[in-house]
Amino acid sequence: MTDRNPDHETPPTATGRVGHPLLTTEAVQRRLGRRRRQEWRFQAYCLVAIGLALGFLLLLFSDIVRKGWQGFRQTEVTFEIFFDPEQIDPTGERDPEVLAAADYAPLWREPLREILGDVEGRRERRAAYGLISSGAVFDLQQMVMADASILGSTQSVALPMSDATDLMMKGKISRDLPEEERPLTDQQLAWLDQLRAEGLVHIAFNTRFLSSGDSRSPELAGIAGAVMGSFYAMVVTLLLAFPLGVATAVYLEEFAPQNNRWIDLIEVNINNLAAVPSIVYGLLGLAVFLNFFGLPRSAPLVGGLVLCLMTLPTIIITGRVAIKAVPPSLRQAAYGLGATPLQVVRDHVLPQALPGILTGTIIGLARALGETAPLLMIGMVAFIVDIPEGPLSPATALPVQVYLWSDSPERGFLEKTSAAILVLLAFLIVMNGAAVWMRRRFQTR
Amino acid sequence: MFIILLIAFLLVLSSVAYRVGVKRALSVGGGSARALHSLPAYHGLYMVCWGLLPALALIVVYLSVAPTLIERTIVASLPLELQAEGPQRELLLSDIESLAVGDVASQAGEVARQAAELLKSVRHRSMMGLAAICLVLGVGGAAFAHRRIELQAPAIHRVEGAVKALLFLASLVAVVTTLGIVLSLVFEAFRFFGKVSVVEFLCGREWSPQTALRADQVGSSGTFGAVPLFAGTLLISGIAMLVAAPIGLLSAFYMAEYAKPRTRSMLKPLLEILAGIPTVVYGFFAALTVAPAIRGWGEQWGLDVASESAMAAGLVMGVMIIPFVSSISDDVISAVPQGLRQASLGLGATRSETIRRVVFPAALPGIVGGLLLAVSRAIGETMIVTMAAGLTANLTANPLEAVTTVTVQIVTLLVGDQEFDSAKTLAAFALGLMLFLVTLIFNVIALTVVRRYREQYD
Numbered sequence: 091m092t093d094r095n096p097d098h099e100t101p102p103t104a105t106g107r108v109g110h111p112l113l114t115t116e117a118v119q120r121r122l123g124r125r126r127r128q129e130w131r132f133q134a135y136c137l138v139a140i141g142l143a144l145g146f147l148l149l150l151f152s153d154i155v156r157k158g159w160q161g162f163r164q165t166e167v168t169f170e171i172f173f174d175p176e177q178i179d180p181t182g183e184r185d186p187e188v189l190a191a192a193d194y195a196p197l198w199r200e201p202l203r204e205i206l207g208d209v210e211g212r213r214e215r216r217a218a219y220g221l222i223s224s225g226a227v228f229d230l231q232q233m234v235m236a237d238a239s240i241l242g243s244t245q246s247v248a249l250p251m252s253d254a255t256d257l258m259m260k261g262k263i264s265r266d267l268p269e270e271e272r273p274l275t276d277q278q279l280a281w282l283d284q285l286r287a288e289g290l291v292h293i294a295f296n297t298r299f300l301s302s303g304d305s306r307s308p309e310l311a312g313i314a315g316a317v318m319g320s321f322y323a324m325v326v327t328l329l330l331a332f333p334l335g336v337a338t339a340v341y342l343e344e345f346a347p348q349n350n351r352w353i354d355l356i357e358v359n360i361n362n363l364a365a366v367p368s369i370v371y372g373l374l375g376l377a378v379f380l381n382f383f384g385l386p387r388s389a390p391l392v393g394g395l396v397l398c399l400m401t402l403p404t405i406i407i408t409g410r411v412a413i414k415a416v417p418p419s420l421r422q423a424a425y426g427l428g429a430t431p432l433q434v435v436r437d438h439v440l441p442q443a444l445p446g447i448l449t450g451t452i453i454g455l456a457r458a459l460g461e462t463a464p465l466l467m468i469g470m471v472a473f474i475v476d477i478p479e480g481p482l483s484p485a486t487a488l489p490v491q492v493y494l495w496s497d498s499p500e501r502g503f504l505e506k507t508s509a510a511i512l513v514l515l516a517f518l519i520v521m522n523g524a525a526v527w528m529r530r531r532f533q534t535r
Numbered sequence: 536m537f538i539i540l541l542i543a544f545l546l547v548l549s550s551v552a553y554r555v556g557v558k559r560a561l562s563v564g565g566g567s568a569r570a571l572h573s574l575p576a577y578h579g580l581y582m583v584c585w586g587l588l589p590a591l592a593l594i595v596v597y598l599s600v601a602p603t604l605i606e607r608t609i610v611a612s613l614p615l616e617l618q619a620e621g622p623q624r625e626l627l628l629s630d631i632e633s634l635a636v637g638d639v640a641s642q643a644g645e646v647a648r649q650a651a652e653l654l655k656s657v658r659h660r661s662m663m664g665l666a667a668i669c670l671v672l673g674v675g676g677a678a679f680a681h682r683r684i685e686l687q688a689p690a691i692h693r694v695e696g697a698v699k700a701l702l703f704l705a706s707l708v709a710v711v712t713t714l715g716i717v718l719s720l721v722f723e724a725f726r727f728f729g730k731v732s733v734v735e736f737l738c739g740r741e742w743s744p745q746t747a748l749r750a751d752q753v754g755s756s757g758t759f760g761a762v763p764l765f766a767g768t769l770l771i772s773g774i775a776m777l778v779a780a781p782i783g784l785l786s787a788f789y790m791a792e793y794a795k796p797r798t799r800s801m802l803k804p805l806l807e808i809l810a811g812i813p814t815v816v817y818g819f820f821a822a823l824t825v826a827p828a829i830r831g832w833g834e835q836w837g838l839d840v841a842s843e844s845a846m847a848a849g850l851v852m853g854v855m856i857i858p859f860v861s862s863i864s865d866d867v868i869s870a871v872p873q874g875l876r877q878a879s880l881g882l883g884a885t886r887s888e889t890i891r892r893v894v895f896p897a898a899l900p901g902i903v904g905g906l907l908l909a910v911s912r913a914i915g916e917t918m919i920v921t922m923a924a925g926l927t928a929n930l931t932a933n934p935l936e937a938v939t940t941v942t943v944q945i946v947t948l949l950v951g952d953q954e955f956d957s958a959k960t961l962a963a964f965a966l967g968l969m970l971f972l973v974t975l976i977f978n979v980i981a982l983t984v985v986r987r988y989r990e991q992y993d
Binding site: 125126128129131132133135136137138139140142143144146147150153154157333334337338340341342345346355356359360361362363365366367368369370371373374376377378382383384399402403406430431432456457459460461462463466467471489490492493496497504507508511514515518522526 | 599602603606691692694695698699701702703705706707708709710712713715716719720722723781782783784785786788789790793802804805806808809811812813814815816817818819820822823824854857861885886887888890891908911912914915916917918921922942945946949950963964967970971974975978979982
C-alpha cells in the first residue's frame with residue numbers, strides 16, 4: 091500500500107487545467123492500461139491460488155489411487171492339489187486337533203515341484219517355495235477344517251503368491267534390474283515364467299485384504315481387524331456423544347438461565363474444547379481412563395471414550411445452531427396450547443432440529459473416524475492379528491493401521507497402505523455425503 | 536458383564552414400576568385421569584425416576600471408585616517388600632489379575648495365588664454388596680414415589696425437574712473434560728518438574744530423553760531442554776503458514792469478491808475437502824511422495840536435503856490448513872459492509888484496488904483471528920509431523936534439515952512405553968501442557984478478535 095498512485099495524489103480539480111502532465115489523454119490511457127493489467131494480475135493470482143489448492147487435492151487423490159488400486163488385487167497360482175489323507179490325518183479319525191496340527195506344506199509343494207520339473211537340492215527347492223506365500227498352508231488348513239470330506243480328493247485351489255512375486259507380476263519392480271537388486275533371482279524369475287506359461291498364474295481380486303487381520307507378510311495382511319476396531323470405537327462414541335451432545339445443546343438453548351456466569355463458563359469451555367489439539371485428548375485418555383480408572387490398554391472402548399470427548403463440542407455446537415433455527419412461533423404456539431417446556435422440546439423443537447443435529451453428528455463422527463493421534467496415546471497401536479471380538483479386546487483402528495503399515499519396511503505394504511487409505515476415504519465420503527444429503531433435505535423444508 | 540446384568544435388572548424393575556405407577560394413579564383418580572393433576576403416565580415416570588436414578592448414580596460411583604479401592608486392598612495384603620511402586624508391582628498385579636480371571640499366568644508364585652484368591656473374594660463381595668444396595672435403592676425409591684401418588688401430586692413438574700437436572704449434568708461434561716485435561720496435564724507435569732527444573736526444560740538447548748536402563752551408564756539421566764522442539768515446531772508451522780496464508784487468503788478473496796454464487800457454492804465445499812482428509816493420509820503423502828520429491832529437486836540443484844526435511848512436513852501441513860484460513864477469511868470478508876465496496880467502486884477504483892485498499896484493511900482483524908486459529912491448528916497437528924518430520928532434536932532454521940516438534944516427541948515418548956514414573960514419560964505430559972497452554976492462548980485471542988470484529992459491523 092506504499093506505492094503512491096498519482097490519481098490519489100492530485101485529484102482533478104474543478105479548473106481541470108488542460109496540459110497538466112497527469113491529465114493528458116495519453117497519460118490517463120496509460121494509467122488505465124496499467125490499472126487494468128493490475129486488476130487482471132490480481133485476479134490471476136487468486137485463480138492460481140485456488141488452482142494450487144485444488145491441484146494439490148487432485149494430486150493427493152491421484153497419487154493414492156495410483157499407488158493403492160493394486161492393493162485390492164493379489165497374484166495367485168492355481169494348483170491341482172491332492173488332499174492326501176495319509177499326510178493330513180493318518181489315523182483317519184478326522185480329529186480337529188490332528189487336522190489343525192498337520193503339516194500342509196507338502197500338499198502344494200508337490201505339484202509345484204512337478205510343474206517346475208528340475209528343482210534339485212535344498213537351496214533350489216527353498217528358492218522355488220519362496221515364490222508362494224507362507225500363508226498358503228493356512229488356506230489349505232482352513233479348507234480341510236471347514237470340510238474334512240475333501241480329504242482324499244483332488245481340488246483346484248488358488249494360493250496366494252509371495253509378496254516379491256506379487257510386486258514382480260504387477261510390474262512394481264522392473265525385470266531389467268540387476269539380479270542383486272531384485273527380490274527374485276534369475277532362477278526364480280524363470281520358474282515364474284514357466285508357471286505363467288502353463289497359465290496357472292493370474293491376478294485376482296484380493297478378498298483377503300478385506301476379510302483378514304493384520305500380518306507381517308504384505309500379501310496376507312488385511313484391514314478387517316482395523317475396520318472392526320474402528321467400528322467398535324465409533325459405536326461407543328456415537329452411543330455416548332449423541333445423547334450427551336443433544337442434552338447439552340437442548341439445555342443451553344432452551345433451559346439455561348440467561349446472563350448467568352456459570353452458563354457463560356460452560357459455553358466458553360465448549361468453544362475452547364473444539365480447538366484443543368487432538369493429541370491432548372489422547373494424553374487425557376492415558377492419564378484418566380488408563381492410569382486412573384484402570385481401563386484396559388488398546389481397547390476400542392477407551393478409544394471410543396476419548397473420541398467421544400473430542401466429538402462432543404462439534405455435536406453441541408451444530409446442535410445448538412439447529413435448535414436455534416427452529417422458529418420461535420412453533421414454541422409459542424405449543425406453550426399457548428398448554429404444553430410444558432419439556433413437551434415443547436420433545437414434540438416440537440427436537441423433531442424440527444433433528445436433521446441438523448444428525449448432520450453435525452455425522453460430521454463429528456467422520457472426523458473421529460479419521461483421527462489417529464489420540465489413539466496412539468492409549469495404545470491402540472500394536473501389531474494385532476486377531477479380529478477384535480468386542481469393545482474390550484485389543485484392537486487398532488483404520489487410520490492407525492495406515493500409520494503402522496506406512497512405517498513398515500516391506501515394499502509390499504506401500505500399496506496396502508494406499509489401499510487402506512482408499513477404504514478409509516470411501517467411508518468418509520459416504521458419511522459426508524450422507525451429511526450433505528441431509529442438510530439439503532433440511533434446507534428445502 | 537455383571538454391571539450390564541445389574542442395569543438390565545434395574546430397567547426391568549423400572550418398567551414394572553412404571554406400570555404400577557400408572558395403575559395406582561388411575562385408581563387414585565377413581566378410574567379416570569380427569570381428576571388427576573398430572574396424566575397417569577407422568578406418575579409412572581415419577582416412580583421410574585425414583586427407582587432408577589439413585590441406583591444408576593450408585594453404579595457410576597462404584598465404577599469410578601471401586602477398581603482403585605480394590606487394587607489398594609490387594610496391594611496392602613501383599614508382603615511389605617512387594618508393596619513398593621514400580622514395574623515389578625505392576626507385573627505382579629497383572630499376574631494376580633489374570634489368575635483371578637482364570638487365565639494361566641506366567642510363573643505364578645504362592646504370593647500371587649493367595650492375592651488372586653483375595654481379589655476374587657473381594658470382588659465378589661463388593662459386587663454382591665452393590666447389587667443388594669441397588670435393589671434396596673430401586674425398590675425403596677419406587678415405593679417412596681408410590682406413596683406420593685395423590686390426586687394433586689404435580690408429577691409432571693417433578694419429572695420435568697429431574698429431566699432438566701439430567702440435561703444440566705450433561706452440559707457439565709464439557710467442563711469436566713476441561714478440568715480433566717488441565718488436572719491430568721498439570722499433575723503429571725508437576726511430577727516431571729520435580730525431577731527436571733522448569734528453567735532447564737524451557738531454556739535448555741539439549742534434548743535427549745533416552746534415560747539409560749542402569750544408573751551407572753554414561754548419560755543415564757537424559758537431558759530435557761525443549762528449545763529445539765519449540766524451534767522445530769515454529770519452523771514447520773512457519774512454513775505451513777507461508778503456504779496457507781497467501782493461498783487461503785487469495786482463494787477467500789476470489790470466492791467472496793469475484794466468484795458467482797454458483798461457482799462459489801461449488802468451490803467452497805471442494806476446498807473444505809482438504810480439511811476433511813484424515814491427517815494420517817497427509818502424513819503418508821508427505822513422507823512417501825513429497826519428501827522424496829523435494830529431496831530429488833534438491834539434489835538437482837546441488838542442495839543437501841534430509842530425507843525427513845521440515846520442508847516436506849511444512850508444505851503438506853500448509854495445504855491441510857488452507858481451508859481454515861480461506862473459510863474464516865471468506866466469512867469475514869463477506870461481513871464487510873457492502874457500502875464500503877460501493878463507495879470505493881463508485882470513485883472509480885477497480886475491483887482489485889477496492890479489495891486491497893478498502894476490503895482488506897476493513898477485514899484485517901478478522902483475518903488475523905483466522906490466521907491465529909490456523910497457527911494453533913498447525914502447532915497441535917501431530918500425524919503429519921510424526922510421519923514426515925524427524926525424531927532427533929536439531930536446533931536449526933534450515934528448512935531442508937530434519938527437525939522434530941513437540942507433538943512428535945509426545946508420541947515417541949509415550950508409544951510403547953508403559954511405566955509412568957520415569958522422567959521420560961512424564962516429559963510428554965509437560966510438553967502436552969505447553970502445547971495446551973499455547974494453543975489455548977492462540978484460540979482465546981483469535982476468538983476474541985473475531986468476535987469483536989463481528990460486533991463492529993453488526
